[in-house]
Amino acid sequence: MAKAQRKKASKKELIVQKAACMFREKGFPATSMRDLAESVGIEAASLYNHIQSKSEILQEIIFRISDDCYNHINELDNTSLSHLQKIESVTRFHIQMMLTRFEEYHVMINEWIHLEAQPLADFITQRRNYVQRLESFISEGIGAKEIKPILPYVAVLTILSAVRGLEFWHRSQKTYTPEELEENMVAYLIGGLKA
Amino acid sequence: MAKAQRKKASKKELIVQKAACMFREKGFPATSMRDLAESVGIEAASLYNHIQSKSEILQEIIFRISDDCYNHINELDNTSLSHLQKIESVTRFHIQMMLTRFEEYHVMINEWIHLEAQPLADFITQRRNYVQRLESFISEGIGAKEIKPILPYVAVLTILSAVRGLEFWHRSQKTYTPEELEENMVAYLIGGLKA
DNA sequence: CCTACCGATCGGTAGG
DNA sequence: CCTACCGATCGGTAGG
Numbered sequence: 001m002a003k004a005q006r007k008k009a010s011k012k013e014l015i016v017q018k019a020a021c022m023f024r025e026k027g028f029p030a031t032s033m034r035d036l037a038e039s040v041g042i043e044a045a046s047l048y049n050h051i052q053s054k055s056e057i058l059q060e061i062i063f064r065i066s067d068d069c070y071n072h073i074n075e076l077d078n079t080s081l082s083h084l085q086k087i088e089s090v091t092r093f094h095i096q097m098m099l100t101r102f103e104e105y106h107v108m109i110n111e112w113i114h115l116e117a118q119p120l121a122d123f124i125t126q127r128r129n130y131v132q133r134l135e136s137f138i139s140e141g142i143g144a145k146e147i148k149p150i151l152p153y154v155a156v157l158t159i160l161s162a163v164r165g166l167e168f169w170h171r172s173q174k175t176y177t178p179e180e181l182e183e184n185m186v187a188y189l190i191g192g193l194k195a
Numbered sequence: 196m197a198k199a200q201r202k203k204a205s206k207k208e209l210i211v212q213k214a215a216c217m218f219r220e221k222g223f224p225a226t227s228m229r230d231l232a233e234s235v236g237i238e239a240a241s242l243y244n245h246i247q248s249k250s251e252i253l254q255e256i257i258f259r260i261s262d263d264c265y266n267h268i269n270e271l272d273n274t275s276l277s278h279l280q281k282i283e284s285v286t287r288f289h290i291q292m293m294l295t296r297f298e299e300y301h302v303m304i305n306e307w308i309h310l311e312a313q314p315l316a317d318f319i320t321q322r323r324n325y326v327q328r329l330e331s332f333i334s335e336g337i338g339a340k341e342i343k344p345i346l347p348y349v350a351v352l353t354i355l356s357a358v359r360g361l362e363f364w365h366r367s368q369k370t371y372t373p374e375e376l377e378e379n380m381v382a383y384l385i386g387g388l389k390a
Numbered sequence: 391c392c393t394a395c396c397g398a399t400c401g402g403t404a405g406g
Numbered sequence: 407c408c409t410a411c412c413g414a415t416c417g418g419t420a421g422g
Contacts, residue, residue, distance in 0.1 A: 025308075026308070027222060027224060027308065027309070029222060029224040029225040030224040030309065032399075032400065032401085033400080033401060033402080034399085034400085034401095042407065042408090043407070043408060043409085044401085044402085045402080045403080045404095045407080045408070045409080045410090046407045046408070047402095048401095048402070048403080049407070053401080053402080054401065054402090110305065113220075113221070113222065114222070114225065131363075148386075150379055150382065150383055151371065151375060151376075151379040153364075153370070153371065154360075154371075154375075154376060154379040154380050154383065155379075155383060157357075157360030157361065157363060157364070158357040158360055158380060158383055158384070160360060161356050161357050161358070161359045161360030162352075162353040162356050162357045162360075163356070164356045164359060165349075165352030165353055165355060165356030165357075166352065168326075168352060169348075169352070175348070176346065176348065176349075180346060180349075181346075181349060184345055184346040184349040184350075185349050185353060187345065188345055188349065188350060188353055188387055188388075189353070189387070191343075191387060192383050192384070192386060192387025192388075193383075193387075227415075227416065227417085228416080228417060228418080229415085229416085229417095237391065237392090238391070238392060238393085239417085239418085240391080240392070240393080240394090240418080240419080240420095241391045241392070242418095243417095243418070243419080244391070248417080248418080249417065249418090
């Protein structure tokens, strides 16, 4: 890769990171390109040398995370984990996303409505698909008597939403360690599923 | 109450209801007063005969719901419910809020960041207070051996966030009944706490 | 409740 | 990467 390209790519990367922070703090519509430019350290007009549009930035943030989630469950197919262990793995994965890639994950979860028509449709399809695959882990686990009878749909929504609660820890900071939070939440959510 | 006042109050009510719908759909910053006026059926300027400002509407929506939540746990003090039963009652209360007062509850949960400085500070204080009182239900329940040992903070965040998952049911609509959702979620969240 | 309009700010472009 | 600037739209007010 040529030096100029590398430099450009890393500047774009900086813009995307700063944008994730600001979109999380204030929301996508309430973040102006001028605010963003200031936090990057350039003029608003100069942003457009690195990105196409405001909404392109949102797309990048969201689909990077969403693709990572999708890849994670794909990899589970090649393992010999039980159905319950797969659900546990997904739960831990989301908890870690929330704890270590807080800004981007938060933006995906809270700002996806502001995607433009086509990416929005793609996102919704991808998420529905994702939820359905998790539901099948649950229902197969119930069939195998690993998991208590429960509506798989409710179990999946509960797990995926519960993780959002860690947002508040991220705000208040430091009273508990990330490990404590993860272990307690896993014990609650996975323990509650065990047959 | 004079007839003119009653009429005015109900018009304001209509504005607040329509605003709740639109804030939920598009978010507070992305909803313009012109959009809102159109959905009410008047000109944008005329809105200001009934309300003071855009942010006053947001405040009304949020504090109505938030006060109702707060009142609900206050009433629990006068009951002889066990600690676990109190947590169950709170869980059901939030599930019902999500199912029956969807727009306003959703706005409270997702748009509170857009409150102005003073109401924002009030909201954060009230919510922290609320969370702490729920934590004490949990820790007393653990002390009384009604509830499994768990970090009360994690249990409370998990329950309150889990309810947010029902947002997606509200979107997709009708595959399951509200009762099924409530009973399944309560079985999962409360069942998972039982000692 | 409307018409007319305010200053501010938005996302984005031209041209260098 | 900047200066200069575009048309559009924002929340809100004046005056009737």
